[in-house]
Amino acid sequence: MNVDAILLARWIVPVEPDGTVLERHALVLDGGRIKDLLPQAEALERYQAASVEHFDEHVLIPGLVNAHTHAAMTLMRGIADDLPLMTWLNDYIWPLEAQWAGEAFVADGTDLAMAEMLRGGVTCFSDMYFFPEIAARRVLHSGMRAAIGLILIDFPTAWAQNPDEYFAKNLALYDEIRHAPLLQTAFAPHAPYSVSDGPLQRVRTLAGEIERPIHMHVHETQDEIRQGMQSHGMRPLQRLEQLDLIGPQFIAVHMTQLTDGEIERYAASGAHVVHCPESNLKLASGFCPVDKLLKAGVNVALGTDGAASNNDLDMFGEMRTAALLGKAVAGDASALPAHTVLRMATLNGAKALGLDGEIGSLQIGKAADVAAVRLDALETRPLFDPVSHLVYAAGRHQVSDVWVAGRRLLRRRELTSLDLDDILARADHWQAKLSSHSHHTGQP
Numbered sequence: 001m002n003v004d005a006i007l008l009a010r011w012i013v014p015v016e017p018d019g020t021v022l023e024r025h026a027l028v029l030d031g032g033r034i035k036d037l038l039p040q041a042e043a044l045e046r047y048q049a050a051s052v053e054h055f056d057e058h059v060l061i062p063g064l065v066n067a068h069t070h071a072a073m074t075l076m077r078g079i080a081d082d083l084p085l086m087t088w089l090n091d092y093i094w095p096l097e098a099q100w101a102g103e104a105f106v107a108d109g110t111d112l113a114m115a116e117m118l119r120g121g122v123t124c125f126s127d128m129y130f131f132p133e134i135a136a137r138r139v140l141h142s143g144m145r146a147a148i149g150l151i152l153i154d155f156p157t158a159w160a161q162n163p164d165e166y167f168a169k170n171l172a173l174y175d176e177i178r179h180a181p182l183l184q185t186a187f188a189p190h191a192p193y194s195v196s197d198g199p200l201q202r203v204r205t206l207a208g209e210i211e212r213p214i215h216m217h218v219h220e221t222q223d224e225i226r227q228g229m230q231s232h233g234m235r236p237l238q239r240l241e242q243l244d245l246i247g248p249q250f251i252a253v254h255m256t257q258l259t260d261g262e263i264e265r266y267a268a269s270g271a272h273v274v275h276c277p278e279s280n281l282k283l284a285s286g287f288c289p290v291d292k293l294l295k296a297g298v299n300v301a302l303g304t305d306g307a308a309s310n311n312d313l314d315m316f317g318e319m320r321t322a323a324l325l326g327k328a329v330a331g332d333a334s335a336l337p338a339h340t341v342l343r344m345a346t347l348n349g350a351k352a353l354g355l356d357g358e359i360g361s362l363q364i365g366k367a368a369d370v371a372a373v374r375l376d377a378l379e380t381r382p383l384f385d386p387v388s389h390l391v392y393a394a395g396r397h398q399v400s401d402v403w404v405a406g407r408r409l410l411r412r413r414e415l416t417s418l419d420l421d422d423i424l425a426r427a428d429h430w431q432a433k434l435s436s437h438s439h440h441t442g443q444p
């Protein structure tokens, strides 16, 4: 039988149904999908491929899913460090965004983010940022897969002046890209402290009607809880429950402030969590009780958050931090073992986005979203367990190749769809512009 490609790999970690590591197997790709997964000799006997390639020092894994980011914020990497969330947002980030975050900023920042993510094995990301139609256009150009946030916030921005305009633009964007095979949309109301009840009720209704997830920052800091108690007389999660938002379509990002009762109710609701450990650590926001959530049955995915609070989009780093922090928070070295964390960074992200039928594991019939990671570097020798190395020892620079829907977007570390020199030149241009702003405002 004729197929597009056979990838002969030293190891393959399909992630589903369990933590099995397949040795010297072949991944057969055809028409953008995984056609087969079988021992190498059998693959070469059964299939004639346009391309047969050896990955003798590599492990093939499902493409990583960055389940929460603000892609264009790469252009603000390192501009406002060492601050707590609300000072960071109110005094630095929101004023900068008010001045600079227009169409060109979003296009250039999203390209920079996608170049960084592809070189780190990420094939799919869930984005939340202004001018989402521009991000969507850039994602289409790159060949990556993404869930584009249909954003909503109470205050006027360069993108929309009031809730009616936010909804009109979001629904027009949903309509425009609903048939693009690699693009999804998700409602993205910013946070409980920045979106009022009326617009949230409208999100609830629309999300039910057009069957889209709702992606929101929730319980990020203790301050958010205090403010919620003051303004609404209840904790933000309870308010969202009363607004009937919490259910299988809901994706709460951060969740560092949770009581045992809230964990129990959240698990029963079928809603998802995106854990962003590095952003939480850098902003000193708090600790998400990941082990408790997983044990309660909550689907917990992994995200980097934006590059202005992380300060990178490195899902390898995020996996390592999640594993180490998860153990410390649980007070249990057996919490968040390596395979669980790899699953959080792949299948759980896909599940949160409603894409687990399509991506997240190397299962026959799923889309061919794959990353090849070289494990012959001295930093990953000797090797007893490739999954252990992926989470605890490997770095993103060991990613050699990446495919999205069978299209090779990274070939031996070279980007094939994005022009790196041009992206870097545009990053330099924004560095110059934003530096003048910093001087003007006296910010660091």
Ligand SMILES: CSC[C@H]1O[C@@H](n2cnc3c(O)ncnc32)[C@H](O)[C@@H]1O
Residues within 6 Å of the ligand: 070, 085, 089, 093, 094, 097, 128, 129, 130, 151, 152, 153, 190, 191, 217, 220, 279, 305, 306, 309
């Ligand atoms: C409405 S577009 C997204 C909005 O979110 C801001 N943002 C980035 N990181 C965080 C975070 O960790 N918590 C809350 N808000 C965040 C970003 O700057 C945009 O204004």
Ligand SMILES: [Zn+2]
Residues within 6 Å of the ligand: 068, 069, 070, 217, 253, 305, 306
């Ligand atoms: Zn965020």
